[in-house]
Amino acid sequence: MANNPNGYRRVLLKLGGEMFGGGRVGLDPDVVEAVATQIAEIVRDGVQVAVVIGGGNFFRGAELQQRGLERSRSDYMGMLGTVMNSLALQDFLEQRGIDTRVQTGITMGQVAEPYIPRRAVRHLEKGRVVIFGAGMGMPYFSTDTTAAQRALEVGAEVVLLAKAVDGVYSADPREDPDATMFDRITHEEVIRRGLKVADATAFSLCMDNAMPLLVFNLLTEGNIARAVSGEKIGTLVRS
Numbered sequence: 001m002a003n004n005p006n007g008y009r010r011v012l013l014k015l016g017g018e019m020f021g022g023g024r025v026g027l028d029p030d031v032v033e034a035v036a037t038q039i040a041e042i043v044r045d046g047v048q049v050a051v052v053i054g055g056g057n058f059f060r061g062a063e064l065q066q067r068g069l070e071r072s073r074s075d076y077m078g079m080l081g082t083v084m085n086s087l088a089l090q091d092f093l094e095q096r097g098i099d100t101r102v103q104t105g106i107t108m109g110q111v112a113e114p115y116i117p118r119r120a121v122r123h124l125e126k127g128r129v130v131i132f133g134a135g136m137g138m139p140y141f142s143t144d145t146t147a148a149q150r151a152l153e154v155g156a157e158v159v160l161l162a163k164a165v166d167g168v169y170s171a172d173p174r175e176d177p178d179a180t181m182f183d184r185i186t187h188e189e190v191i192r193r194g195l196k197v198a199d200a201t202a203f204s205l206c207m208d209n210a211m212p213l214l215v216f217n218l219l220t221e222g223n224i225a226r227a228v229s230g231e232k233i234g235t236l237v238r239s
Contacts, residue, residue, distance in 0.1 A: 021057025036092035055081025075139035086133035105137025162218035167235035
């Protein structure tokens, strides 16, 4: 692309739901607004952006199961939380003049399109942001796995894993002062070292299909643009 010659053309941005809550239950409009502003910036530069958001600021299926709810039902509750986050991000993006579509893995025609991969690709080609809500539409699959699967199906070049940490470390930096951050690492070495990047299913999908992942800190202003432009930030995981 003329405006982004050294970066990525089509990306899948994975956002944790907990960030949308600002560390609390519910939605923090200031956080959503800040994320929307960063996404709008890269879309105006010609980058095609798809987004998957977690629902952890509302519900987490696995945690609800531990409190006695049946797992599949609690997972569906979590999926609905992701839709609430998706609609909030859509609203803030459209306030910034960015045409946005929400596609969901569960049919809910009054608020979103159904997930149709070829339609999603057409939206991206027309410069629209596509937000994938409701996870995979099936229980037992995380939004990390959804991000990997959607990235592969719509032809994204990279999965951008936006976290509250700077990248992938050799150990938990909060517990080990000698922990070092990797600039680059292979999928295989992540497994060999027992490092946590994404859940096992999501990571296997990326490794088996040579899909790169870039882990970076969302809380640093401008980092989404830096990640997309090919600047050296965070940790790049690739085969």
